[in-house]
Amino acid sequence: MASKRTTVRDLRRHNRSLLLSKLYFDGPLSRHELSRLTGLSAATVSNVTGELAEERLITEAGLVESDGGRPRVLLRVDPGYGHVAGVDIGETGVRVELFDLAMRPLATVEHELSPARTEPGAVVEAVVSGLNEVLAGTGAETVLGVGVGVPGTVEQGAQVLVHAPTIGWESVPLTAELRAAGIQLPLFVDNGAKTQGQAEMWFGAGRGARHAVIVLVGSGVGAAVIADGATYRGSTSSAGEWGHTTIVYGGAPCRCGSHGCLEAYLGAEAVLARYRRARGKAVPGDSEREQFAALLAAADRSKTAQHVLAETAGYLGAGIANLINLFNPERIVVGGWAGLALGERSLPLIRDTAGAHALRHPFGQTSIELAQLGLDAVATGAGTLPVAALLDQGADPRLPAKGGALRSGAGAA
Amino acid sequence: MASKRTTVRDLRRHNRSLLLSKLYFDGPLSRHELSRLTGLSAATVSNVTGELAEERLITEAGLVESDGGRPRVLLRVDPGYGHVAGVDIGETGVRVELFDLAMRPLATVEHELSPARTEPGAVVEAVVSGLNEVLAGTGAETVLGVGVGVPGTVEQGAQVLVHAPTIGWESVPLTAELRAAGIQLPLFVDNGAKTQGQAEMWFGAGRGARHAVIVLVGSGVGAAVIADGATYRGSTSSAGEWGHTTIVYGGAPCRCGSHGCLEAYLGAEAVLARYRRARGKAVPGDSEREQFAALLAAADRSKTAQHVLAETAGYLGAGIANLINLFNPERIVVGGWAGLALGERSLPLIRDTAGAHALRHPFGQTSIELAQLGLDAVATGAGTLPVAALLDQGADPRLPAKGGALRSGAGAA
DNA sequence: AGCCTTAGTTCACTAGTTGATACATGGCGG
DNA sequence: CCGCCATGTATCAACTAGTGAACTAAGGCT
Numbered sequence A, B: 001m002a003s004k005r006t007t008v009r010d011l012r013r014h015n016r017s018l019l020l021s022k023l024y025f026d027g028p029l030s031r032h033e034l035s036r037l038t039g040l041s042a043a044t045v046s047n048v049t050g051e052l053a054e055e056r057l058i059t060e061a062g063l064v065e066s067d068g069g070r071p072r073v074l075l076r077v078d079p080g081y082g083h084v085a086g087v088d089i090g091e092t093g094v095r096v097e098l099f100d101l102a103m104r105p106l107a108t109v110e111h112e113l114s115p116a117r118t119e120p121g122a123v124v125e126a127v128v129s130g131l132n133e134v135l136a137g138t139g140a141e142t143v144l145g146v147g148v149g150v151p152g153t154v155e156q157g158a159q160v161l162v163h164a165p166t167i168g169w170e171s172v173p174l175t176a177e178l179r180a181a182g183i184q185l186p187l188f189v190d191n192g193a194k195t196q197g198q199a200e201m202w203f204g205a206g207r208g209a210r211h212a213v214i215v216l217v218g219s220g221v222g223a224a225v226i227a228d229g230a231t232y233r234g235s236t237s238s239a240g241e242w243g244h245t246t247i248v249y250g251g252a253p254c255r256c257g258s259h260g261c262l263e264a265y266l267g268a269e270a271v272l273a274r275y276r277r278a279r280g281k282a283v284p285g286d287s288e289r290e291q292f293a294a295l296l297a298a299a300d301r302s303k304t305a306q307h308v309l310a311e312t313a314g315y316l317g318a319g320i321a322n323l324i325n326l327f328n329p330e331r332i333v334v335g336g337w338a339g340l341a342l343g344e345r346s347l348p349l350i351r352d353t354a355g356a357h358a359l360r361h362p363f364g365q366t367s368i369e370l371a372q373l374g375l376d377a378v379a380t381g382a383g384t385l386p387v388a389a390l391l392d393q394g395a396d397p398r399l400p401a402k403g404g405a406l407r408s409g410a411g412a413a
Numbered sequence C: 001a002g003c004c005t006t007a008g009t010t011c012a013c014t015a016g017t018t019g020a021t022a023c024a025t026g027g028c029g030g
Numbered sequence D: 001c002c003g004c005c006a007t008g009t010a011t012c013a014a015c016t017a018g019t020g021a022a023c024t025a026a027g028g029c030t
Helices: A008-026 A031-038 A042-054 A120-135 A174-180 A192-203 A268-279 A288-298 A303-327 A337-357 A360-364 A377-393 B008-026 B031-038 B042-054 B120-135 B174-180 B192-203 B268-279 B288-298 B303-327 B337-357 B360-364 B377-393
Strands: A058-066 A069-077 A083-089 A093-100 A105-112 A143-150 A153-155 A161-164 A169-172 A187-191 A212-217 A221-227 A331-335 A367-370 B058-066 B069-077 B083-089 B093-100 B105-112 B143-150 B153-155 B161-164 B169-172 B187-191 B212-217 B221-227 B331-335 B367-370
Touching: A008 A031, A008 A042, A008 A069, A008 A377, A008 B008, A031 A042, A031 A069, A042 A058, A083 A120, A083 A192, A083 A377, A093 A120, A093 A377, A105 A120, A120 A143, A120 A174, A143 A174, A143 A192, A143 A377, A153 A187, A153 B360, A174 A187, A187 A192, A187 A377, A192 A212, A192 A221, A192 A331, A192 A377, A212 A303, A212 A337, A221 A303, A268 A288, A268 A303, A268 A337, A288 A303, A288 A337, A303 A331, A303 A337, A303 A360, A331 A337, A337 A367, B008 B031, B008 B042, B008 B069, B008 B377, B031 B042, B031 B069, B042 B058, B083 B120, B083 B192, B083 B377, B093 B120, B093 B377, B105 B120, B120 B143, B120 B174, B143 B174, B143 B192, B143 B377, B153 B187, B174 B187, B187 B192, B187 B377, B192 B212, B192 B221, B192 B331, B192 B377, B212 B303, B212 B337, B221 B303, B268 B288, B268 B303, B268 B337, B288 B303, B288 B337, B303 B331, B303 B337, B303 B360, B331 B337, B337 B367
Parallel strands: A083 A143, A143 A187, A212 A331, A331 A367, B083 B143, B143 B187, B212 B331, B331 B367
Antiparallel strands: A058 A069, A083 A093, A093 A105, A153 A161, A161 A169, A212 A221, B058 B069, B083 B093, B093 B105, B153 B161, B161 B169, B212 B221
């Protein structure tokens, strides 16, 4: 079932996108190498790269001598072509970062949100002032777009609607509200787990994989599924809600209202509750993270802590096995603050449990790795959204996409 | 991350495919309507349909008067252009069917396999003789290709390898063996659940959906995931192994070697075992299917049977909820002989349990329906594989695919 | 200096889509 | 019954884009 007509123009766009993406991820490369890697003729490569260079999207990046012949001119995407902003709307604060095209961070601002102040108005205000602060040095003209990661599901449609129960949002038209607050840059809104997943795919443990699942364990439990190189979204962009799949039928109640969800066993809160019960007294530490750290520290000597962690690794392994059986990925990346902490300690155990629960064949095709990026990756991933639009279109997302837009991923609005 | 270079030829192929698919699924249509529906210009539609008509792929199918103007000429794919064969390799027998292009069955042959005779050699022999019988009337020249559905996972690569533990197959190079046995037609091998799912998508309860999951409950439990109109395969085509996802951590042992798999609760065998235990005595009936029918019949009067069925609907609902949370489909189709029987009786209950376990938002976007095709749909679905190749390429799969093949789905070999 | 090797560019050619225009076909009013 | 009009389909020149082959560029080697 083919989907859309194609014209000669789409052809050019596709090949521009192809060359630009190759240069972005594998650059710098010479025209000759580009020709070999993409299968395009040398003539076309010359032609298209010429066009891209004229638009200042790519620049020359030195020469490499070739054995005895004319040296190759290396080309690369110009990191200074423009900037992108990434916004991480979290449960406790808003983080705004400015990056160059190569996703090197240039400026960062964080705004705390008091627990009572997570309503859309307050958040939008925090985002806008954060953006203004971050852009103070450079000015908005150079910015290709703003990516926003939110802690909930995002319905991409004519209106971008955000549903985020943890901060009390229900069908919030975030793009519209940001526009109303004066943001005129192209906006890309996506789920935070998905943006973090994309960051890990581009720059972290997911590099090079076409099929992967990035698993995020923190207070909540989520996942980002990458299918054939692109974030899997399903029909209304709420795919990948791994945390609320049932792993113990008829089991423990979950904050989502159901029972036996993976999150009710694997989320930091649930793990600490089990530890508390097993221990018979409170766990030291004020915040969830401190308590979790205490649990990990205790594991060196306490059988109880060891048992709780092993149990948790078991649930994680079984949950991962489900992902392997259903999605048949090449790679599973374990991240999130609790997931990383757990993984650093018990990755072999997690691998074993996953192997015990998954089918032999798909399990054999999958490697299970730890995430490589820090916990700020949500903002980085959000920043990649405008870059992805640039690479997909093969052109600046600020320009009107001439011809039938073939955009995939989070749509600009 | 774009994937492949594009040339003008690809363009033509894509548009041919687009028009051919539209005509196949929504035809008969006039050129004018085609132009409107696909966005292609009238000129191109004329040009391409002319080419297709010359190749006898499409024919005229009557006129429709238009209010006051020249009547439209309706076009459609010619069902008589050629035939396709579908092969269902099951655990107990091999079924071979011949279809015309519109997938109307023309001939059917079944070969029983005695339980001891499921080794590749015997099966290949049964397939070859079945094909010969089915083709006796028409001859092989008209056949575009043979689709084969197998009860296991299919690794699509340079070699097509089949892993099917239930019939004792381990890395069987089925395509190569069929070739060695003298089959020279294009071959398409895929997992039986996936072919059945494709049949349901094309002609059954899945029609019109772009994101759906076809759930199959019989002795085993499987699923076919359709993402954006195409069967989701993952990195090595073994995605969708829903039956062996864990639904009760640490639960009942499963024949796959793991514990707590959905199949160990929802498979016919498991359901009957629960019924037997609850009842305290053997269930009447020789075969699994007869016993299952007895269970359903008993449910009108027996509390025990009712309870067992309700429990089963609960597991099914929770399993479906997991699919909804992970894949966010528009539609779930419940099929398989046990699934259909169960669904006919308890669909509302299944819907309710799914709703209780799934997140509200994705659940609200999903409808849960019963499969519409009979149990022979595996062969029908297998037969759609060559047709899909025809539609995807926009040309006869027997012809060498000129230019870089852009084939998706099960590759021909 | 001349030749070889490798990189990149130019150009004529081909494929393909499009808008404009021409042609075809039937209904309908006079 | 004839011409007009509306609608559907075909044709054609214009334009875009990718390709192979010939050509130019740039360096090393003898």
